[in-house]
Amino acid sequence: QSSLKNGAILSQATILEYGHNNIEDLQKKLGEERGKFRRCLIITDSVFSMDGDLCLLPKLLDLAENFDSMLLIDEAHATGVFGANGSGCVEHFNCRGKELIQVGTLSKALGSLGGYVAGSKVLIDFLRNRAASWIYTTALTPGDTAAALAAIKIVREEPERRAKLWENIISLKGLLKSSSLVPIVNFESPIICFEFKDAAAVLEAAKQLKKQGIFAPAIRPPTVNTSRIRISLMATHELEHLERLVEAMNN
Structure with missing residues (x-):
């Protein structure tokens, strides 16, 4: 949650917080505030790291659609753990193929270093060209990359x-x-x-x-x-x- 909040602050966007996993509070805030802004990004963890509960992903997707908003879900504590293939809560809730941004880490269940962003081709091209925090960081070493790929293979095959x-x-x-x-x-x-x-x-x-x-x-x-x-x-x-x-x- 801390990294999500820090990322939101770095974006310099207006930040509105809603209650922990509280769909009613989020819906109320969207109803009151959404019309004031050109774009809106709803952000959530999939597994909340300090409680152990799950986000209500299907309901969040419904709200995102109803209020013309984007949805970003952080799978840091779900990758390798949830879903038939270990892909995370997006797979667990049968929401693959839906319009959302899926991010996660390679450093928890996968035991390597770095992270990933999964989304539309337009989004990924945009991030590659505009995300300074990615453009100016040091690339993963061959060893870290190989370890992450091997871990993903284990998650799938074992x-x-x-x-x-x-x-x-x-x-x-x-x-x-x-x-x-x-x-x-x-x-x-x-x-x-x-x-x-x-x-x-x-x-x-x-x-x-x-x-x-x-x-x-x-x-x-x-x-x-x-x-x-x-x-x-x-x-x-x-x-x-x-x-x-x-x-x-x-x-």
Whole structure:
């Protein structure tokens, strides 16, 4: 979300924020403000990195069409994780071929460096010629490029890795139901967050978890509104790891 906001600021466009994943608030603001501007770009994450919930992509596409707006979706935490082929939430929601701009990173699930923009030929040609942040940056090294291409090949050809990740997500949901732990949202991704009363409490929790061999970062304001422990599941986790996590969090 931070990179999206910084990009919006760099564009020097008028910025109007809407409530987190709040379609009604977005619709209200579009109704009040859209007519004042020649162009409008709706921006969202597909997977929200500090909560673990998903954007309501089909509804966002409907709003974009109804209000003659463009839509940009950041797949940073969805690439390699969502969709039958690991293409992200655009594929997950069966929205491929729709009019939108899909951006993402090669540095999370794909484990390389850099990022991508997928869109119409007109858009890509425009960015190649006008986007100073791309034109004047250093190109990816051959090694980084090869690593990203190899990772994409693995995502496509080894779906069992993704299946194992989702097996772990379902298993953790089951374990949490039989515990006293309640995530901030009903998570729909490998990201799970638990709220704490303040920064001191969450820092102590992260410290205690680390002593038990669990790396779970403490996220505090101003990065987020409330202090929280952030868990990221992996395909390489086993059931015993999840059980140990729940036991440690309960303590």
